Amino acid sequence: MKKIVKNKYWRDGEPFVWGSAAALSLILILTFSLLIVIFKNGIAVYWPSPQLLFEMEDGSSYLGEVVQDEEQPTGLRHQLKIANRDLYGLDFTWIDAADIKNKSRPEGAVVLERYGYGNFHGFLSALNLPSLVVDHGPPWPRFQAALAALGPEIAKVKESKGELRALNHRIVGLDKKIAQYHHRGDDDPATLLPLQDEKGLLHHEFDRLVADLEALETTLHQNTALFTDATGRQQSIALTAIVRAYQPNAMSVFAKTGLYLSKLWELFFAEPRESNTEGGLFPAIFGTIMLIFIMSIFSFPLGVLSGIYLREYAKEGFLVRLVRIAVNNLAGIPSIVYGIFGLAFFVYGIGSSIDQAFFPEYLPTPTFGTGGILWASLTLGLLTVPVVIVSTEEALGAIPSGLRESSYALGATKFQTLVRILLPMASPGIMTGFILAMARAAGEVAPLMITGVVKLAPSLPLDGNFPFFHLDRKFMHLGFHIYDIGFQSPNVEAAKPMVFVSTLLLLGIVVLMTSSAIILRNKMKKKYAITH
Amino acid sequence: MNNNKEQAIIAIDDPIVQVKDLNLFYGQSQALFDLNFDIPRHRVTALIGPSGCGKSTFIRCINRMNDLIDGLSTTGSIRLDGRDIFERSLDVIDLRRRVGMVFQKSNPFPKSIYENVIFGMRIGGVTEKPILDETVEKSLRRAALWDEVKDRLHDSAMGLSGGQMQRLCIARAIAVSPEIILMDEPCSALDPRSTAHIEELIRDLNGEYTIIIVTHNMQQASRISDYTAFLYEGELVEYGRTKKVFTVPVKKATEDYITGRFG
Numbered sequence: 001m002k003k004i005v006k007n008k009y010w011r012d013g014e015p016f017v018w019g020s021a022a023a024l025s026l027i028l029i030l031t032f033s034l035l036i037v038i039f040k041n042g043i044a045v046y047w048p049s050p051q052l053l054f055e056m057e058d059g060s061s062y063l064g065e066v067v068q069d070e071e072q073p074t075g076l077r078h079q080l081k082i083a084n085r086d087l088y089g090l091d092f093t094w095i096d097a098a099d100i101k102n103k104s105r106p107e108g109a110v111v112l113e114r115y116g117y118g119n120f121h122g123f124l125s126a127l128n129l130p131s132l133v134v135d136h137g138p139p140w141p142r143f144q145a146a147l148a149a150l151g152p153e154i155a156k157v158k159e160s161k162g163e164l165r166a167l168n169h170r171i172v173g174l175d176k177k178i179a180q181y182h183h184r185g186d187d188d189p190a191t192l193l194p195l196q197d198e199k200g201l202l203h204h205e206f207d208r209l210v211a212d213l214e215a216l217e218t219t220l221h222q223n224t225a226l227f228t229d230a231t232g233r234q235q236s237i238a239l240t241a242i243v244r245a246y247q248p249n250a251m252s253v254f255a256k257t258g259l260y261l262s263k264l265w266e267l268f269f270a271e272p273r274e275s276n277t278e279g280g281l282f283p284a285i286f287g288t289i290m291l292i293f294i295m296s297i298f299s300f301p302l303g304v305l306s307g308i309y310l311r312e313y314a315k316e317g318f319l320v321r322l323v324r325i326a327v328n329n330l331a332g333i334p335s336i337v338y339g340i341f342g343l344a345f346f347v348y349g350i351g352s353s354i355d356q357a358f359f360p361e362y363l364p365t366p367t368f369g370t371g372g373i374l375w376a377s378l379t380l381g382l383l384t385v386p387v388v389i390v391s392t393e394e395a396l397g398a399i400p401s402g403l404r405e406s407s408y409a410l411g412a413t414k415f416q417t418l419v420r421i422l423l424p425m426a427s428p429g430i431m432t433g434f435i436l437a438m439a440r441a442a443g444e445v446a447p448l449m450i451t452g453v454v455k456l457a458p459s460l461p462l463d464g465n466f467p468f469f470h471l472d473r474k475f476m477h478l479g480f481h482i483y484d485i486g487f488q489s490p491n492v493e494a495a496k497p498m499v500f501v502s503t504l505l506l507l508g509i510v511v512l513m514t515s516s517a518i519i520l521r522n523k524m525k526k527k528y529a530i531t532h
Numbered sequence: 533m534n535n536n537k538e539q540a541i542i543a544i545d546d547p548i549v550q551v552k553d554l555n556l557f558y559g560q561s562q563a564l565f566d567l568n569f570d571i572p573r574h575r576v577t578a579l580i581g582p583s584g585c586g587k588s589t590f591i592r593c594i595n596r597m598n599d600l601i602d603g604l605s606t607t608g609s610i611r612l613d614g615r616d617i618f619e620r621s622l623d624v625i626d627l628r629r630r631v632g633m634v635f636q637k638s639n640p641f642p643k644s645i646y647e648n649v650i651f652g653m654r655i656g657g658v659t660e661k662p663i664l665d666e667t668v669e670k671s672l673r674r675a676a677l678w679d680e681v682k683d684r685l686h687d688s689a690m691g692l693s694g695g696q697m698q699r700l701c702i703a704r705a706i707a708v709s710p711e712i713i714l715m716d717e718p719c720s721a722l723d724p725r726s727t728a729h730i731e732e733l734i735r736d737l738n739g740e741y742t743i744i745i746v747t748h749n750m751q752q753a754s755r756i757s758d759y760t761a762f763l764y765e766g767e768l769v770e771y772g773r774t775k776k777v778f779t780v781p782v783k784k785a786t787e788d789y790i791t792g793r794f795g
Binding site for chain 1 (some may be wrong): 595597600601625626628629632633635637639640642651652654655686688690701704742756
């Protein structure tokens with residue numbers, strides 16, 4: 001009896017079923033813990049945490065937010081973000097819980113986000129506003145009114161900086177023109193002089209604007225606020241150096257939500273500050289998406305066409321088998337190898353040739369002969385093309401042969417059958433390939449690092465200056481951004497929140513792009529599914 | 533063998549297809565041996581025989597579907613209205629429009645019923661909607677499907693039942709007005725009721741189209757065909773009027789097969 005039961009146990013493959021279920025659960029747990037860790041850490045970064053004032057047994061005191069707790073053999077200790085890098089040198093410190101004499105939540109604690117030196121934690125004590133007209137009143141409302149009054153002035157500064165950039169662009173354009181004439185050996189003063197004159201005028205205008213700007217900035221800089229830190233040290237801070245000021249302990253949930261949303265806005269649409277550890281990620285988001293788009297434009301048609309030829313037109317034989325093996329192997333090559341190939345072939349090969357043929361006057365400054373978004377996209381395109389080829393081939397191969405035959409039997413040519421029957425039916429499978437390719441491309445960093453990604457790009461690869469698409473420009477990328485701030489930053493602790501935010505954002509972009517592709521694919525699937 | 537040939541050649545007035553000395557090879561192995569017979573115009577001709585005897589291979593020669601198979605070669609000739617279809621200058625596309633085909637497995641395209649019917653016309657370059665509409669109605673009526681689908685012409689053909697799908701395939705073949713319709717075991721995947729439907733349809737089409745049908749079902753062959761050819765191991769054993777073949781077969785093999793002693 002016992003033996004039969006045991007046999008049944010093994011015969012039904014019970015251990016195997018349990019084993020496979022366990023394997024799947026493990027994978028699910030790993031995936032979800034990754035997502036949860038990133039999500040939890042990333043989503044909370046911008047929520048203002050309460051400022052706590054710690055008075056210690058030894059007489060020192062700290063104002064800051066608790067970042068993490070840690071159990072040590074000596075007892076519990078807290079890590080505090082105390083900010084004020086300009087005063088203390090470090091943003092973070094550890095305190096032992098046992099040494100705390102008193103802990104309080106002062107209502108008046110102020111957090112300043114600044115353009116330099118990170119945040120400031122302290123208390124507002126006095127204001128000095130020589131060039132701003134603000135009503136008298138209690139210091140904090142007055143301080144906020146002053147910041148608000150400063151807004152239009154700062155807008156003016158930004159505007160004239162924009163003008164300066166435009167002027168600079170024109171001067172550089174003139175320089176290029178002059179360089180072209182010189183390159184052609186055309187030193188005719190009749191043609192060069194007007195250009196020189198124009199350049200002189202522009203330079204004059206430029207200098208005048210710079211002087212105006214400096215004057216304006218100097219007056220604005222004179223508006224300062226005096227802050228006291230936890231230890232009583234005083235620090236005068238120019239209002240122009242302040243990005244944002246708030247009193248987290250006095251804020252309602254709505255005020256906090258407002259702050260959170262304004263920071264999210266900044267994240268999506270503003271430029272980074274403080275060597276990328278603060279501020280927005282707009283250039284990196286933009287670079288990532290544009291990279292994937294340009295990659296798709298090259299990789300998808302190439303892959304689909306190759307897949308079609310390989311499956312439908314090429315005669316089965318040794319050569320085709322060889323090509324198929326090669327394609328499958330290409331998909332497994334480490335991405336850094338593609339990066340090196342991209343550098344050698346695209347950047348140094350094609351790029352340098354383009355420079356010599358079309359932009360000789362700027363040499364030795366390279367135009368296309370250096371890393372840029374075009375070359376990085378092409379490199380990623382090469383990397384993803386095998387995925388597209390394989391999925392196209394498989395999708396075409398999965399179509400029942402009866403459908404081809406019926407099409408031929410009705411007098412359709414091979415091409416008509418391909419276009420009217422096979423491609424629509426294969427489209428969901430091909431889309432799957434696109435999705436895989438896109439996800440892979442979005443996650444690659446290594447090949448980009450040698451083909452054009454930079455820590456900080458001065459301008460976007462797409463802007464309002466003719467010819468709008470600047471495919472020779474270097475660009476920023478979220479994946480590289482994570483690596484850069486997470487592992488190359490001098491202030492790792494301060495950069496940590498940004499690492500989580502960038503990671504969350506990168507995941508978000510990948511999920512967004514692939515899920516829209518998946519929705520599209522499912523629509524196609526419904527349309528072209530066959531039932532028998 | 534000589535005996536066979538004598539039996540095979542029977543006099544047919546106005547044949548549409550004339551098969552002469554047809555041999556077919558898959559690489560080295562021969563699948564059809566010296567086939568010689570004429571197929572009458574506007575009649576139903578059934579091809580019977582055990583599996584692997586070359587029935588399907590033979591009808592696939594008539595619209596040159598075998599071109600798609602690598603390493604296949606033929607000798608001899610098949611004349612369609614006097615013209616050899618293996619001629620180099622013959623346009624295969626044109627041939628296939630003249631010789632339609634319905635397969636064993638119904639295989640409508642994953643498109644609407646309407647688009648399925650007019651597929652042949654669309655690839656032929658017809659775009660005028662009135663003509664297309666008319667063709668759809670005519671073909672579907674001819675295939676006895678119109679009443680069942682007229683309210684959902686633009687729904688996917690994948691929603692039809694097996695028998696309806698097969699009739700749709702027949703409608704699709706009819707839509708390009710072929711002279712011959714080849715049917716390769718069109719009912720073998722259908723239930724008895726759908727089979728009856730298709731048989732009725734074939735009887736109905738008789739006299740208007742030349743139909744060459746491959747079937748495993750002896751009763752079916754006797755019910756619907758005017759002429760029957762019995763193939764065995766790539767050779768034509770017996771060919772004649774269906775009534776005669778089924779009642780007084782000349783050959784012992786034919787009799788054995790028909791009475792179910794083998795096959």
